[in-house]
Amino acid sequence: MSQRPQPRITDDNRPHWEGAREGRLVLPYCEACARFFYPISPFCPFCLKAPVAWKPVSGRGRVSSWVVFHKAFYPYFADRLPYVVVQVELEEGPRVNGNLFGLDPGSIRLGLPVEATFEREGAEVTLPQFRARAAP
Amino acid sequence: MGWEFRNKAAVCGIGLGPVAKDTGLGNTALIGAAVREALADCGLAKAKLDGLFVNAGVDVDRLAENLGLACRYANQAWTHGRLSGPIVQSAALACVAGLADYIACIYSIDISERGGGFGGGRSHAHEEGREGGGPHGEMPHYGLTHPGSGAAMAMRKYMARYGATAEQLGMVAVTQRAHAALNPAAMMKAPMTLADYLAARPVIEPLRLFDFCVVNDGAICVIVTTAERARDLRKPPVHIAGMQGLRAGREEFVFGRPGLGVWQQTEREDLPQVHPVFAMAGVERKDVDGLMIYDSFSPQVIFGLEEFGYVGPGEAAAWIASGNGRLDGRLPVNTHGGHLSEGMLAGWGHQLEAVRQLRGEAGARQIPDAEVIQYLMGTGVSIIYTR
Numbered sequence: 268m269s270q271r272p273q274p275r276i277t278d279d280n281r282p283h284w285e286g287a288r289e290g291r292l293v294l295p296y297c298e299a300c301a302r303f304f305y306p307i308s309p310f311c312p313f314c315l316k317a318p319v320a321w322k323p324v325s326g327r328g329r330v331s332s333w334v335v336f337h338k339a340f341y342p343y344f345a346d347r348l349p350y351v352v353v354q355v356e357l358e359e360g361p362r363v364n365g366n367l368f369g370l371d372p373g374s375i376r377l378g379l380p381v382e383a384t385f386e387r388e389g390a391e392v393t394l395p396q397f398r399a400r401a402a403p
Numbered sequence: 404m405g406w407e408f409r410n411k412a413a414v415c416g417i418g419l420g421p422v423a424k425d426t427g428l429g430n431t432a433l434i435g436a437a438v439r440e441a442l443a444d445c446g447l448a449k450a451k452l453d454g455l456f457v458n459a460g461v462d463v464d465r466l467a468e469n470l471g472l473a474c475r476y477a478n479q480a481w482t483h484g485r486l487s488g489p490i491v492q493s494a495a496l497a498c499v500a501g502l503a504d505y506i507a508c509i510y511s512i513d514i515s516e517r518g519g520g521f522g523g524g525r526s527h528a529h530e531e532g533r534e535g536g537g538p539h540g541e542m543p544h545y546g547l548t549h550p551g552s553g554a555a556m557a558m559r560k561y562m563a564r565y566g567a568t569a570e571q572l573g574m575v576a577v578t579q580r581a582h583a584a585l586n587p588a589a590m591m592k593a594p595m596t597l598a599d600y601l602a603a604r605p606v607i608e609p610l611r612l613f614d615f616c617v618v619n620d621g622a623i624c625v626i627v628t629t630a631e632r633a634r635d636l637r638k639p640p641v642h643i644a645g646m647q648g649l650r651a652g653r654e655e656f657v658f659g660r661p662g663l664g665v666w667q668q669t670e671r672e673d674l675p676q677v678h679p680v681f682a683m684a685g686v687e688r689k690d691v692d693g694l695m696i697y698d699s700f701s702p703q704v705i706f707g708l709e710e711f712g713y714v715g716p717g718e719a720a721a722w723i724a725s726g727n728g729r730l731d732g733r734l735p736v737n738t739h740g741g742h743l744s745e746g747m748l749a750g751w752g753h754q755l756e757a758v759r760q761l762r763g764e765a766g767a768r769q770i771p772d773a774e775v776i777q778y779l780m781g782t783g784v785s786i787i788y789t790r
Contacts, residue, residue: 271544272531272543272544272548273544274542274544275533275534277534279534305666305668306535306536306666308535312653331560332556332557332559332560332563332663333556333559334547334552334555334556334559334607334608334609335605335607335608336546336552336606336607336608337604337605337606337607337608338606338607339546340546340548340549341543341546341548343546344546347546349608350546352542352545352546352547352552352556354556354665360668361668362666362667362668364542364545364547364665364666365545366545366546372608376563377560377563377564388544392544394544394545
């Protein structure tokens with residue numbers, strides 16, 4: 268079994284991964300700007316304040332783009348083809364990424380309602396992922 | 404006062420080293436071939452080269468030793484194609500400022516030796532896992548591993564928003580393949596129809612096989628000097644009339660239009676933005692005889708056309724599909740075949756083709772009476788070359 272490429276967990280993003288281990292999607296939040304931001308950074312991209320706060324988000328959002336992989340660039344993904352990677356616009360604003368599970372790739376549409384789910388990868392790593400949800 | 408720079412610098416010599424899937428040569432040997440050709444092209448003595456700017460392949464210090472140069476201007480850029488335009492720009496500025504007389508700009512790739520191609524294996528895995536994430540938005544733990552995945556994500560959103568079709572996108576690759584058939588140096592010269600394109604396997608949907616550039620070894624040398632010095636050499640100067648830099652920021656993505664990418668958070672509809680390259684060069688879009696658009700992935704051609712205002716938002720796919728970018732069309736695009744069919748040379752092949760077109764050296768694919776050629780990327784970098 269080849270191993271999944273591992274995320275690089277550092278001091279800058281550790282709360283994100285610790286949150287995922289506990290089943291929560293946790294993103295950087297700037298107290299001064301009162302807003303979430305993404306991609307993850309050790310300081311706020313708007314006011315440069317550091318350190319950043321970390322807060323859980325709802326995990327609910329809508330697909331803002333997606334791709335379907337038919338080629339495994341790493342051996343790990345060979346058994347998982349085809350697989351979907353989405354960009355999701357969360358209710359709180361940020362657009363984040365993950366795999367989308369449980370849907371035929373042909374049925375994905377822009378604006379599809381999704382919610383976070385968590386894929387345990389080992390003792391250290393749990394990946395935030397997405398699955399379809401019923402629209403409110 | 405950018406216009407004061409207009410036509411002060413020029414490309415005086417170009418050299419293309421071996422280009423092939425596997426040349427059997429290392430970077431230094433590939434570069435040596437390109438430098439020899441560039442010197443012979445313009446009749447410049449090696450001893451006159453006093454500047455060296457390396458984009459990729461080897462360290463500038465080692466290369467200066469190998470080439471036996473005495474450089475007073477040595478520089479090095481990150482090994483990525485989006486910096487090819489900025490390197491030519493910096494070399495032009497350095498020559499005009501008197502920091503060097505003749506600067507050899509170097510690109511080389513020996514990917515057959517490094518192995519693994521792009522998106523996995525050993526060659527680029529270290530990049531994808533770099534602090535802050537990969538240079539093209541890679542997230543290998545999600546299988547978002549290849550530079551093309553960002554182009555695919557940008558194109559998907561574009562198609563969903565504007566209704567662009569696979570058939571329209573396919574005409575980018577088909578058009579450029581037809582051009583490559585007229586380019587003896589191109590790697591992919593076999594005729595390709597739209598049906599061939601559509602029949603090829605999907606790789607990262609919505610992109611199919613022929614939406615991806617060729618992966619190959621190769622090297623290029625571009626010699627930049629002042630327009631005044633260039634006039635004394637064998638070939639007519641190709642002037643750098645105007646230029647503008649590569650943009651970077653939260654909404655900029657190397658293979659997209661602003662807002663279209665992997666990590667981009669908002670989308671802009673107010674295209675095109677101001678492009679000072681035209682005023683600096685003293686030309687308008689209608690004066691441009693051909694476009695060289697950076698195209699590691701075919702959507703970049705569509706995004707580049709829209710970003711620079713040649714068409715409106717959402718119109719480029721249909722514009723290409725209608726044949727406007729063909730050699731016999733309204734505004735020929737990538738007459739050498741581009742990365743998609745000539746070979747992946749990180750934008751340097753585009754600079755060479757601009758020079759060939761303006762010298763009248765493009766053979767069967769010559770744009771008649773070409774006087775103005777623009778190099779551009781959807782993420783803002785551009786050079787307008789004139790005779």
